[in-house]
Amino acid sequence: MLAKIISGALAGIDAYTVDVETDLCGGLPKFEIVGLPDSAVKESKDRVRTAIKNCGYAFPSKQITINLAPADTRKEGPAFDLPIAVGILVCMNIIKAKNCENAFIIGELSLDGVARPASGVLSMVCHMKNEGVKTMIVPFENGEEAALIGGVDIVAVKSLTEVVAYFNGGFTSTVDYRTENVCLETPPDNPLDFSDVKGQDSAKRALEIAAAGAHNVLMIGPPGSGKTMMAKRLPGILPDMGFDESIETTKIYSVAGMLANKRALITKRPFRSPHHTISYSALTGGGRVPKPGEISLAHNGVLFLDELPEFQKNALEVMRQPMEDGNVTIARINGTFTYPSDFMLVCSMNPCPCGYYGSGPKCACSQNEISKYLNRVSGPLLDRIDIQVEISAVSYDDLGPNREAEPSAEIKARVLQAIAMQNERFKDDATRFNAGMSSRQIEAYCALGDKERKLLKKAFERLNLSGRAYHKILKVARTIADLDHRERVETAHLSEAIQYRSLDRKYWG
C-alpha cells in the first residue's frame, strides 16, 4: 500500500512542498529512504522505528520504502520524522489515509515518540496556505509561530500518539490558535536612552538622519567618546516595524531556529552586534545545514560592527554585494539559495591604533601604522557608507551633572515624521526608506535647483567622489529634507549631506 503525506523543506527562507511517499510491501524486512536524503534523514530511520514501537505499535517487518519527492533537491534536517512515521502508520491502517489527505505534517521525533520543534515552520505554513492546505500538524513548540499566518487550522501536537489520536478523531489541539489570540511580542521599553549621552550633538544628529532614512553610518573618533554608547541607543529611535517587515524578519529567525519563545512575531527591529572575531560564513550565512548569517539576522534592522578595522578583511568584503542587493546568495554543491539581508550598517572605529590621531592628546603612532590600520577598511566598503561622522572627545563641561540631553522619545518623534513622508512617497513601490531608492527614484524625488546642482558639482570634483557616493549624498539630502518637512532638497540639506561624505578624504586621503 502507498501513502502520501504532505511535508515541506526550506530553500533560503521560503518553503517548498515535499511529498513523503511511503510504500509497504511484502518481502524481506527492509527500511529505505530515497530522494537525496542527507545523513540526518538517514538517522530518521532509527528514530521513526523506535518512536513507533514506543508508542505501542509493532513496527512492520516488511519492505518499507520512503521517497522524498521532488528527488532532485537536497533535504536537510530531521523534520521529516513525523511525516514518515505517519506514512508508515497509514500503510499499517492505524491511520485512515483519507483523514490525512489535505494535512501538512512536520516535526522531529525523539525516541519515545515526543514531537520536537522544527526550524522554519512559519515559512512552511505560509507556503502551505498558498497551496491550499487546510490543516497543519506542527510540534507543540511551533504552534503559536505557525498560527501567526492565520486562516488555517493549526494542530499543535506533543507526540506521535497525539497525531494518531487527532486523525482518528480523538484529539483536538487544546490551545485555541486563532490569530486574534496570538499575543504579539510587545517590545520591552528600551532601557538605553539617548538622554544618557552628554554633548556629541553632531553625532546624534547624524544618527537621527541615519535612523530616519535607514542610512549606513560610520563613526570615527578617540576612545571613550561615546561611539559604542550611542550605537547601542539606536534601536530606541528607529521606526517600528510594519507587519510585512515583521513577518519577513520572523521567518528568518524561524529558519535559523532562533525564535526566542517559539511563538511571538518579532516586532522590534533587530540589532545585531557580532564580535570582530566572527568568521565570514557566520556573517553571511551558509554551513552544511544552511543557516542565515548575521547580515540576515539584521534584516530590517541594524548590523553594528564595533571596532571595524578589527574584523577580518575577507569577512567585510563578502558583505559588499549583499549590501547593494539587500539579499545574499549562497552557493552550495546542490545549487544556490538566497536569504534577505536588507540592513542598516553602523560601524565604529578609532582613527589609529592608539586611538588619538587627529584629536586632543598626542597620537603615538607612525604614519605607516596609521595608514596600515585605516587600510583594513577597504575603499569599496567605505564607499557604501552614507554617513561618515567624526566624533570628538567629550568635553568636561558636557559631562557635568546639570547638562540635559534630549531623550530618545523626542528624537524618535522627529524620525517618525520623516518616515511618514517616505511612506507617502513610496506607497506604490517596494522601496521603504530613502536609503533604498533606485537611481530613477533619486531622479524623481531629489530634483535639484541650479544653485544646488552647482554646489554638488563643486563637491563632486573637490572630493573626487564616485558615482555611488553621488547617489548616496542625494539620498541623505532627501532624508535631511524630510526631517525638515520640505518637498524639495535645498542647499542646506545638500551641504549637510556632502559634509557626511568628507571623512574618507581626510583619513584615507
Ligand SMILES: Nc1ncnc2c1ncn2[C@@H]1O[C@H](COP(=O)(O)OP(=O)(O)OP(=O)(O)O)[C@@H](O)[C@H]1O
Ligand atoms: N558623551 C558621553 N556622555 C556620557 N558618558 C559618556 C560619553 N562618552 C563616553 N561616556 C562614558 O564612557 C564610557 C565609554 O564610552 P564608549 O564605550 O561609548 O566609548 P567609545 O567611543 O566606544 O570608545 P572606544 O573607541 O574605546 O570603543 C561610556 O560607557 C560612558 O560611561
Ligand SMILES: [Mg+2]
Ligand atoms: Mg567602543
Ligand SMILES: [Zn+2]
Ligand atoms: Zn595613534
